[in-house]
Amino acid sequence: MTSIPAGNAGDGDEKAWRLPRxxxxxxxxxxxxxxxxxxxxxxxxxxxxxxxxxxxxxxxxxxxxxxIPDLPVTLQLNRLFLRRAVRYAARRGIRQFLDIGTGIPTAGNTHEAAHEIAPDARVAYVDNDPIVLVHGRALMTDAGPGRITFTQADLRAPEDILSAPEVLEVIDFGEPVALMLVAILHFIRDDEKPHEIVARLRDALPAGSMLLLSHASFDANPNQGRKGADGWKNASAEMTMRRYDDILAMFAGFDLVEPGLRTHWNPDAEPDHPLDTVENVWGYGAVGIKPRGVS
Ligand SMILES: C[S@@+](CC[C@H](N)C(=O)[O-])C[C@H]1O[C@@H](n2cnc3c(N)ncnc32)[C@H](O)[C@@H]1O
Structure with missing residues (x-):
């Protein structure tokens, strides 16, 4: 097991958010x-x-x-996945990112990773937690006008997201979009039909669009994972960890790019990172491309 320092795992980006506690x-x-x-x-x-x-x-x-003592390391690995997946999409020409389940700004946010490759990239951030908006507005001034927007909306109401004025301000659904569902779908219960939600969003995207998705899984140790997920019972959303096949099924209608759905996702053109060798990872990530001929 490689030892990872506590705190945000920046791959060279040590910029910290200087907001008050x-x-x-x-x-x-x-x-x-x-x-x-x-x-x-x-x-x-x-x-x-x-x-x-x-x-x-x-x-x-x-x-x-x-x-789950090693959960924080998985979360750092998830941030690494996010940055790698965004850079991957930007290198292949994607210039607009719909990031649903943004989270509170931290090191290496979506627009920062995208702007490393494509300074003209635009990001629509969406989250249902008002605290994310409070911090997002501070972030927006940093990124410059017209390039990123914040919307408070819920993934369980995808139509609201697709028609939100702040989303439409930066996302043109006639051009390829990177749909980002990074570490959010495990907050959608089975009875809320997460696969159908992903399919509805997929159907709104043109061919050439990408799905950047990561999801918590208890495959590493189901009993231990269930105990950890129980910790979310009284939180604003429950945690539903899922198995590999269930997560893979969320990519229906997309072609997975190499290296597929992985605990440690690293495409070509990305350097190795110390997190690439950690064990006991509690989730998977992958990128898919919507092929032509799929509506
Ligand atoms: C674990 S954080 C992930 C943040 C970021 N995507 C990442 O991977 O680093 C999950 C985020 O999803 C948001 N979220 C949870 N359920 C949601 C829902 N139903 N609709 C919109 N946002 C939601 C939470 O408020 C939180 O900011």
Whole structure:
């Protein structure tokens, strides 16, 4: 097992978000931000070494890590997947990214990874947690006007996302789009039909579009994984870890690019990273391309 330093795993990008701790500005937060229930975005932020979280989030995250001690390393690997997948798409000509389940800004955000390859790339960020918008608006000023937007919307209502004015401001659905569902679909329960949601979004994309998707899995150890997922029971969204085949099925209507659905996803043109050799990974990632002739 390779040892990874705590905190954000930047592959050369050590830029830190210099925003105050959320606790410090709690009295100035919009009333709709609920600080009494653990929120997935803030739990994730804490597990990545961020400071945009409250005591309830930290307590929940600590309980989850007690069940799955190596989960934070998987989350760092997921961030590495995100950056690699975005650069992969940008290298192949994609200039617009629809990133649903954005999370609180951290090192190596989607627009930063895309702009490394294509400074003219545009990103529509979408998340259902208002805290992400609060931080996103600060992020937007950094990225320059007209290139990224933030929308508060829910993945379970894909039509709302596809018709949101802020999404349509930067995404032209007549041109190939990278649809990003990175570490979000495990917050959609089976009865909410995650595969159908992905298919509805896929059908709105033209040929040549890509699906960048990662998902938590308990394949490494089902009993341990279930205990960890239980930690989310009282949070803003439950966690449904899934098996390899179930996650693979989300790519229906897309051709997987090499190296397929992997715990450690590394396409050509990306250098190795210390995270590439970690063991006990609690999830998979892959990129698919929508071929011609699929509507
Ligand atoms: C684990 S974070 C992933 C952040 C980022 N995509 C990444 O992989 O680093 C999951 C994000 O999805 C958001 N989320 C969860 N359920 C959602 C839903 N139904 N609709 C929109 N966003 C959702 C959470 O608020 C959180 O910001």
């Amino acid at each position: 959320l606790d410090e500005v709690e009295s100035r937060l919009p009333a709709r931000i609920d600080t009494s229930i653990p929120h997935t975005a803030r739990i994730y932020d804490y597990l990545l070494g961020g400071k945009n979280n409250f005591a309830v989030d930290r307590a929940t995250a600590d309980a989850i890590v007690a069940a």
